[in-house]
Amino acid sequence: MPIHDIMTLRFIGSYLMRIIVVLLLLAIIVSLGSGLYHLTRDQSNGTGLVRALTWRIGLSVFLFAVLIIAGAMGWIKPGGV
DSSP: OOHHHHHHHHHHHHHHHHHHHHHHHHHHHHHHHHHHHHHHTOOSSSHHHHHHHHHHHHHHHHHHHHHHHHHHHTSSOTTOO
16 A cells, blocks of 8 residues: 555544544533533423433543543554544
8 A cells, every 4th residue: 555545544544533532522511511501400300410410421431432542543642633
């Protein structure tokens, strides 16, 4: 495989990882906002707040795992994302 094809694949992989990380961070922020809404406005027994917290924790753990795996596989480098 020519070197320019390899470099193109690395660029696409790096770009794709940036998109995934940004989307996960946005989902975490949306979940944070949902939890704030349920904390301040919702008068129910707190199920919405618990659900938002559960989603935020799950997304954060998933993001952490993606970053660890991507770093171990060489898809991202320190300071590269």
